Amino acid sequence: MRFTKMHGCGNDYVVVEALTGELAERFARAPIESAGDLAKATCDRRFGVGADGFVLILPETRPDSDAGVEMRMYNPDGSYSAMCGNALRCVAKRLADSGDLAGEVVVVRTADTLVPMRIVSRDADGKATVVEADLGAPEFAPEAIPCRLPAGPEGDLRAASIEDEGGARTATILSMGNPHCVLFVDEPPSDGLVASVGPPIETHAAFPERTNVEFVQVLSPTRLRQRTWERGAGETLACGSGACAVAVAAALTGRTERSVTIELLGGELDLCWREADGHVVMTGPAVEVFAGDWPR
Numbered sequence: 001m002r003f004t005k006m007h008g009c010g011n012d013y014v015v016v017e018a019l020t021g022e023l024a025e026r027f028a029r030a031p032i033e034s035a036g037d038l039a040k041a042t043c044d045r046r047f048g049v050g051a052d053g054f055v056l057i058l059p060e061t062r063p064d065s066d067a068g069v070e071m072r073m074y075n076p077d078g079s080y081s082a083m084c085g086n087a088l089r090c091v092a093k094r095l096a097d098s099g100d101l102a103g104e105v106v107v108v109r110t111a112d113t114l115v116p117m118r119i120v121s122r123d124a125d126g127k128a129t130v131v132e133a134d135l136g137a138p139e140f141a142p143e144a145i146p147c148r149l150p151a152g153p154e155g156d157l158r159a160a161s162i163e164d165e166g167g168a169r170t171a172t173i174l175s176m177g178n179p180h181c182v183l184f185v186d187e188p189p190s191d192g193l194v195a196s197v198g199p200p201i202e203t204h205a206a207f208p209e210r211t212n213v214e215f216v217q218v219l220s221p222t223r224l225r226q227r228t229w230e231r232g233a234g235e236t237l238a239c240g241s242g243a244c245a246v247a248v249a250a251a252l253t254g255r256t257e258r259s260v261t262i263e264l265l266g267g268e269l270d271l272c273w274r275e276a277d278g279h280v281v282m283t284g285p286a287v288e289v290f291a292g293d294w295p296r
């Protein structure tokens with residue numbers, strides 16, 4: 001199996017393009033869970049390639065879909081995620097660089113979401129370097145996230161109270177196709193905070209499908225700092241869907257404007273929660289590191 005090791009802001013992936021041939025036969029019509037063990041093996045940082053996620057690029061099998069391909073993303077623990085912002089940009093770059101992208105625009109389906117993406121810039125060799133992705137509109141209804149906490153007066157979880165061993169915390173909870181619990185903090189989020197609060201919130205009883213946890217410091221009305229404890233992965237250097245959730249949470253709670261830049265441990269992402277259609281548009285880098293064969 002040929003793979004490409006890629007990353008977006010240091011959030012790294014083993015990406016397998018399986019548009020034709022044996023791999024497409026094996027996975028395109030197979031149940032989602034069927035690639036879970038392969039994800040665990042390849043993502044292992046000691047016994048495998050090492051990555052925050054395993055990504056399959058598959059032919060679109062839904063007859064009525066406008067997507068060119070389907071993306072399936074798996075966490076290192078083998079669980080599937082219906083959304084993954086940084087991996088989506090890597091997929092767009094992969095398609096652009098391998099000549100499988102006719103123009104500068106591609107539509108990728110992940111679960112039930114169609115994600116239009118545009119190559120924003122290329123290097124001197126014509127390889128894509130920056131990609132813009134429209135991740136669609138956030139979901140706020142507790143049952144759609146899913147989250148068992150009761151909605152507030154606005155019908156959402158913009159100021160939900162969630163308890164862990166450290167006491168009650170106020171969180172903004174929403175879905176970008178996957179669940180996010182955003183915690184605003186006054187200081188730069190520390191190693192200790194992320195490591196001690198991330199795991200119990202990820203597996204908190206309020207989240208029947210677990211959750212990603214974002215720790216966010218507001219630096220100005222257009223700039224934030226974010227660290228993320230990811231569902232099924234632990235702390236990563238960046239989380240694209242998390243950055244989208246943070247941009248929405250910050251604007252929704254009046255902390256920032258709707259267009260912001262987010263500083264992550266591995267780089268920066270630009271986000272815009274568009275007024276016109278409520279979609280969240282993320283712009284950021286996509287990088288190829290190396291290619292290889294699994295197993296050798």
Ligand SMILES: N[C@@H](CCC[C@H](N)C(=O)O)C(=O)O
Nearest residue numbers: 081084085086178239240241
């Ligand atoms: N890092 C990703 C999100 C990956 C999936 C997440 N861990 C989940 O299970 O929801 C991103 O860039 O969005």
